[in-house]
Amino acid sequence: MTNSVEDLKEAEVIIVTGSNTTETHPVIGMWLRHLSRYKGVKLIVVDPRKIDLTEEAIMWLSPKPGHDVAWLNGMANVIISEGLYNKKFVEEQTEGFEELKKIIDKYTPEYVEQICGIPADKLREVARIYAKAKNAAILYCMGITQHSKGTDNVKAISNLALLCGHIGKPGSGVNPLRGQNNVQGACDMGGLPDVYPGYQKVHLPENKAKFEAFWNVELSDKPGLTIVEMTNAAYEGKLKAMYIMGENPMVTDPDITHVEEALKNLELLIVQDIFLTETAKLAHVVLPSASFAEKDGTFVNTERRVQLVRKAVNEPGEAKQDWKIISELSTKMGYPMNYKNAEEIFEEIRKVTPQYAGITYKRLGLKGIQWPCPDENHPGTPILHVGKIARGKGLIVPVEYRPPAESADNEYPFVLTTGRNYYHYHSSTMTRKARVLNYYCQESMVEINPEDANNLGIGDGEWVVVESRRGHVIVKAKFSDRVPKGVVFKHFHFSEAAVNKLTNTILDPVSKIPELKVSAVRIKKHVKGTTV
Amino acid sequence: MQIVIDGKNITADHGLTILEIAKKEGIHIPTLCFMEKLLPIGSCRMCVVEVEGYENPVTACNTPAVDGMVIRTNTEKIRNMRKDILRFLLINHPLDCPICDKGGECLLQDLVYEYNVDVQPYTIKAPLKEYKEYSTPAIKYHPNRCVMCSRCIRTCREVVGRNVLDIVGNGFDARVEPVNPDRCIACGECLSACPVGALTETVSPTKGRIWQIKRVPTVCAYCGVGCSLELNVLDNKIIKVTTDVNAGMNKGVLCAKGRFGYEFVNSPERLTKPLIRKGNELVETTWDEALSFVASKLTEIKNKYGSDSIAGLASARCTNEDNYLFQKFIRAVIGTNNVDHCARL
Numbered sequence: 001m002t003n004s005v006e007d008l009k010e011a012e013v014i015i016v017t018g019s020n021t022t023e024t025h026p027v028i029g030m031w032l033r034h035l036s037r038y039k040g041v042k043l044i045v046v047d048p049r050k051i052d053l054t055e056e057a058i059m060w061l062s063p064k065p066g067h068d069v070a071w072l073n074g075m076a077n078v079i080i081s082e083g084l085y086n087k088k089f090v091e092e093q094t095e096g097f098e099e100l101k102k103i104i105d106k107y108t109p110e111y112v113e114q115i116c117g118i119p120a121d122k123l124r125e126v127a128r129i130y131a132k133a134k135n136a137a138i139l140y141c142m143g144i145t146q147h148s149k150g151t152d153n154v155k156a157i158s159n160l161a162l163l164c165g166h167i168g169k170p171g172s173g174v175n176p177l178r179g180q181n182n183v184q185g186a187c188d189m190g191g192l193p194d195v196y197p198g199y200q201k202v203h204l205p206e207n208k209a210k211f212e213a214f215w216n217v218e219l220s221d222k223p224g225l226t227i228v229e230m231t232n233a234a235y236e237g238k239l240k241a242m243y244i245m246g247e248n249p250m251v252t253d254p255d256i257t258h259v260e261e262a263l264k265n266l267e268l269l270i271v272q273d274i275f276l277t278e279t280a281k282l283a284h285v286v287l288p289s290a291s292f293a294e295k296d297g298t299f300v301n302t303e304r305r306v307q308l309v310r311k312a313v314n315e316p317g318e319a320k321q322d323w324k325i326i327s328e329l330s331t332k333m334g335y336p337m338n339y340k341n342a343e344e345i346f347e348e349i350r351k352v353t354p355q356y357a358g359i360t361y362k363r364l365g366l367k368g369i370q371w372p373c374p375d376e377n378h379p380g381t382p383i384l385h386v387g388k389i390a391r392g393k394g395l396i397v398p399v400e401y402r403p404p405a406e407s408a409d410n411e412y413p414f415v416l417t418t419g420r421n422y423y424h425y426h427s428s429t430m431t432r433k434a435r436v437l438n439y440y441c442q443e444s445m446v447e448i449n450p451e452d453a454n455n456l457g458i459g460d461g462e463w464v465v466v467e468s469r470r471g472h473v474i475v476k477a478k479f480s481d482r483v484p485k486g487v488v489f490k491h492f493h494f495s496e497a498a499v500n501k502l503t504n505t506i507l508d509p510v511s512k513i514p515e516l517k518v519s520a521v522r523i524k525k526h527v528k529g530t531t532v
Numbered sequence: 533m534q535i536v537i538d539g540k541n542i543t544a545d546h547g548l549t550i551l552e553i554a555k556k557e558g559i560h561i562p563t564l565c566f567m568e569k570l571l572p573i574g575s576c577r578m579c580v581v582e583v584e585g586y587e588n589p590v591t592a593c594n595t596p597a598v599d600g601m602v603i604r605t606n607t608e609k610i611r612n613m614r615k616d617i618l619r620f621l622l623i624n625h626p627l628d629c630p631i632c633d634k635g636g637e638c639l640l641q642d643l644v645y646e647y648n649v650d651v652q653p654y655t656i657k658a659p660l661k662e663y664k665e666y667s668t669p670a671i672k673y674h675p676n677r678c679v680m681c682s683r684c685i686r687t688c689r690e691v692v693g694r695n696v697l698d699i700v701g702n703g704f705d706a707r708v709e710p711v712n713p714d715r716c717i718a719c720g721e722c723l724s725a726c727p728v729g730a731l732t733e734t735v736s737p738t739k740g741r742i743w744q745i746k747r748v749p750t751v752c753a754y755c756g757v758g759c760s761l762e763l764n765v766l767d768n769k770i771i772k773v774t775t776d777v778n779a780g781m782n783k784g785v786l787c788a789k790g791r792f793g794y795e796f797v798n799s800p801e802r803l804t805k806p807l808i809r810k811g812n813e814l815v816e817t818t819w820d821e822a823l824s825f826v827a828s829k830l831t832e833i834k835n836k837y838g839s840d841s842i843a844g845l846a847s848a849r850c851t852n853e854d855n856y857l858f859q860k861f862i863r864a865v866i867g868t869n870n871v872d873h874c875a876r877l
Contacts, residue, residue, distance in 0.1 A: 005757070005781055026719065026787030027757045033693030038571075056693065146876070178756035180848035182855070183875050189855040190863075191846030191873045197856060202869050217864045220839065224869030227876065230843045239843055239870075241833045245858055246847030252877045268829045274802055276814075284829075285822050286814060288803035291796070292753035293763055293770060297851025299751045301758025307780060309851055312748035312763040313770060313797065317804025318819065322847075322854035326861050328819075332827040335865045337857065345853040366749060366760065366779035422717060423788060425754045426874075433796035436670045436718055436735055437788060513876040 002173035002384040003137055004303045004370065005031060009039050010171030012133040015126070017046040017157075018068070018143020018517075022053050023422040025141075025177050025302070029053065032139075042133075044126055046071065046118075047143060048417065049489060050482045059126060062484055065417045066147055066404030066518035067116035071123060072156035073401060074112030077104050078127035079163050085131065089165030093389055096396035100159060103398045115401065131164050135171035142179065142419070146517045151510040152399040162394040168385035178302040180426065181292075185300035188353065188371070193224030198353035214352055217335070226512040227253065228505055234262040241268035245322060246289065250278035251427035251495045254503040254514040255470050272325060275429050278495050288319040295321055296342040298364070300371075304381070306359055307368035404518040405506040412468065412520035414452070414488050418499050421491040428493035444497045445478035447489040448523070453477055456523060463526040466490070468519050471501035474526050488523065492516075535601040550592040550603055551579055561605050562614060562643055564727055565681035566593045569783060570690050576681055578643065580613055581605045589613065615647045621679050622649065624658050624704075625728070632677070634729035636742040640679060641728075658704045667696050667710030668718040670792050671731055675707045678730035684708060684722035691785060692721050718788040724775065733772065735792055740766035749779055752790045753849065757782065759790050770794050830866065839867035846873040 005028055008014060014032065022029030029052075035041040036056040045057040054060040063071050079085050080101060090097050109120035130136050138161060144153045158174055166172040178184045190197040200207040208221050225233055227249070233239040235258065242263070253259050263269055263282045271283040280286045292299075294315045300306050315321070323345060327337035339345050343361050350356040358373040359380075369380040384390060408415050423441040424431040431437045446466055448458070458464055460479040465472055466488070475490065475497045483489050490499045504515045535542050537550075537559055544553045549572065554561050565576035574591030581592045584602035589610060597603075604610070621640065629635045661675035685697040685708060696716045700709040708730075710716060723731045747762040760780025764772035773791050777784035796802075806822035807814040833841060844862040846855045855873075862871040 025755055025757050026717070026789075027759055027782050027785050030692050030719075030785060030787075034691060037693060038690065180756055180874070181751070181753050181758060182850065182852065183756060183848035183873075185852040186846050186848045186850070186855045186873045187875055189846070189852050190859045191848075191855045191871060192875070193869050193872050196863075197859070211863075215860065215864045218867070219863055220867055220869055222840070222869060224840075224871060225843055227845065227872045227874065230845075230870065230872065233843075238841065240837050240841040241830060242842070243830075243844040243862070245845060245854070246849040247845045247874055249845070249874075252874055267833060268826075270826055274796075275799075276801070276803060276807075280803075281814070283807075283814070284809045285826050286803065286807040287822060287826075288806060291802075292750070292849075292851075293794070293797045295851055295854075297853040299753075299758055299851060301751075301781070302756040303758075303781065305758060305781060306852075307751045307758055307760065308749075310748050310750045312746070312750060312765050313768050316802045318806070319802065319804055320819075322850050323857045325823075326854070326857045329823050329827060330857075330861050330865050332823055333831060333865050335861075337861075339857075342851065342853040345856060349852060349856050366776065368780065425789060425793075430753070430796040431789060431793055433799040433801065434789075434793040435795060436668075436792035439669060440718060440788070511876065516877070 001175040001177070001303045002167060003171070003175055004382040007170035007383060008137055009035055009041070011041055011135045011137045012171070013042045013044065013129055013136040015044045015046060015130060015136070015138045016053060017138065017140050018145070019139055019141035019177055020047070020049070020051045020419055021139065021177070022051070024179070024420045026422060028177065032056065042129065044129065048484060048487055059122065061118045061122055061126060063116040063118050065415050065487060067401070068144060068147070068153045069149060069156050069399055069401040070107070070112045070115040071118050072153065072160060073104060073107035073399070074109050074123050075127040075130065076100065076156070076159055076163060077107040078109060078124050079131045079160070080104055082128070084128060085163040086165035090163060093165070094162045094394040094396050096398070100396045100398045103400060107401070130160065133166070135169055136164065136166045137171055137173050137175055139175045139177060141177045143517060145176070145511070146513055146515065148405045148506045148508050148515040149402055150508040150513050152402070155397045155399045159396050162396050167394065168383065168387065168389070170383065173383065182299040184302060184304060185298065188300060188355065189349070193226055196352070197349060198355055211352065228507055228512065228514055231259050231262045234265055237265060240266060242266055243270040244279060245272040248277045248279045248427040248429060250282070251498055251500065252492065254500050254505045254516055256498050256500045257471050258505065272322060274319070277427065277429050287325050288317065289325060290315045290319055290321040298346065304370045305368040306356070306364060306371060308361065308364045405504060405515055406518060406520040408486060408520050412522045414486060414521050414523060416466065416468065416488050416490065416499070416502060416519045416521040417517045418490055418492045418503065421493060424491070424493040426493065427495065431493070443476065444491060444494040445476045447480040447483045448477050449481065449483050449485045449487070450479040452485055453479060456525070458523070458525050463528065465524050465526045466502060466521050468502035468521045470504070473497045473499060473501055488521065533597070533599045535597050535599070535603065537603045538605055544597060548597060550581060550595050550597050553597055554592065554605065559605060561592050562646065563593060564639055564643065564679065565683060567683055567687070567725060568777070570683065570686045573682070573686070576679070577617055578614055580610055582607055582610055611647065615649055618644055618647055618649045619652055619654055622652050623654050623656055624676060625679060626676055632729035633732040633739055638729060639727035661705070661707055664709070667713040667716035670718050670720065670733060670735055671723050672734050673708060674730050674732065677728055678708060679728055680706060681727060683725040683727060684731060687721045687725040692717070692719055697722060718792065719786060720788070720791040721785060724784065724786070735795070736771040738766060738769065738771045740764065740771050745771065747774065749776060751780070752786070754789045754793065759786055761786060761790055763794070770797055834866060840870060842866050842868060843870035846871055848873050848875060
């Protein structure tokens, strides 16, 4: 997020797109409801589904899944053609405006309506409300990014903010909501194949030299494989060993059947986890680790806030904190790691990670600190790009609309989109062991529009087969007007009806994110006892 | 703007209530139905204060201060009024503090203690109210303990935006009821708003008093909002999750997962020993054997096929410190940049 959650209260308009905020980031969802009810913030939801937040919104636009560049460019078209853009900001703080202008003419709201189904007059209205606002923020999540054109979607969003100067102020910014408790931190720490901690590129000689000196070892300057590429390499026999810490690709990755074959193909699979997950069951060695309640350390939230995690209870049995296991293994392999505690590791982190340089455990206290925090007197950075865009000039990048990899056709007439449910989390390894959460959500159902279901002769709660080009699952149908006609939704938490057997492994060429939000499927009634 | 509270001359901003100014000045005015994150309603009347020239006392929580006000917060008249309010509440409220979950951290208990309400002269026998099902099985509503402050109702409306609860009935029959039970999301915000033991949680079979438990401030392990929470620990076991309104960015607000999703920590299904594959089975082993096997096998594969034949998945669930060491291990010890995690999933 370029903003903080708190300063969203300064926004006049908030556009929420591709984020089912009340379910996936519940406390931010509550905050948005509050802002709409008590602070007069105009909430606009752009989402194929009629998510709960539409209750509070002044407008809800429902694009067809996978066509987001179209409506985002449509907004840019209105903002430019009606002269609503922030001329001073565009001139002084951005580059690339002329290039955008060249391609944007054809994205008239009428043309966009044909592609994504948003009525032209409604799109015009939203564009005007956004552009004319004093402060406006855009919030988005995986509904924008998990597409084969996810990077283009994000660029198109960023273009809107730059056109209107809605960036770098309280209540004005571009705000991706990070999914997991420490996905931000895992990225910050270089848990990515192309960067060292602090997003320092591995292929640049100066970074390699810096870390070689610091770690006293020779390093590779060749960027590594991303998660889906690893699966493919294992499948092809190029990858021989994998060490998986606290992840469950057998539920969360696209095309699970393929993942399983790939993992079974490895000579060595090490899984380090707190439960015997679907992935751990395939391992050669399983190492028992500690849960968050048994750990000291830090997590980083969606607003870049580094916060202290404190040990409350002891690990069960012989389980150990992850960093201890890694240290012991490393020492056994001839590279000694002798850290006394988590804080000592953090002290090393801040020496090599410029954004963390000024953060200490002592300073974190109960409130945490938002990075970048370059020195110990720096208060942290609640809002990014204040006064000046971080890279110098905000780069407006024209992006053209391209359709998703799969569309509904005669053979597979529905579009399946996936997401989370309020009561469960990711592969549900943790949430399914909590009674309250299970009480509310025990089985996974596919949400289908009642009209579609009637046409297929399917009743509410009846078993259906949902089938894509990659596999099938058997689940109950749940009538819901949350999904428009032609679209079905299923959450991905439960392994017994794993929706990721159906999803597409096609990747965005830049971010390498899989297109989990758009898969073509067909649906039929399931007769018990028959094979599919 | 100049005002006087208890003889102290104060310069204050316009638009603030008497209570807000008093708080800033460190002057204590008792409250019960007031919560900082809710709109003030002046319903319980514990915050009454005297204002010179006003015929009757006013409620400090929702009376804006105006220039020249002379306010007294602790006169005998005011103390007696507050004492009477507490006596009225005690007509309904049973003194079952020894068996109440909130014993030791109950606002009513504190106020009765502060005002030394040792005599209860009102003898009206209020009829006992029946227990009914609440909007979530995670919480139990004790109607006879309820002081009708409506903090639960207002939190559900103003903070959570779900409008599940309302007051039903009046007089002795009045009670809080889920009028829109289908809208309940079991976030437990009503529970945390209750100043007394009228709402208690039913999840943990083990209970602990505030002075028996250890409250450890930490961060929720579910989504990226990163709510601050406190693990309430008794005998090395989490028995409850609470929050501190002054910690983190969530201002004491949690969702169902944060508040009630902690049971996995104590689950009997947790892994407690390293496992190693023997044929088709994973069998228990020692740390030494497990790590020696991993170390020698990784070295063997690295020597035979090269560093890039090995890959690691770090974790969005683990700490920075875990992740830092993990990528350091893959890069420095294995010698490859094949490290990723589920950021894209």
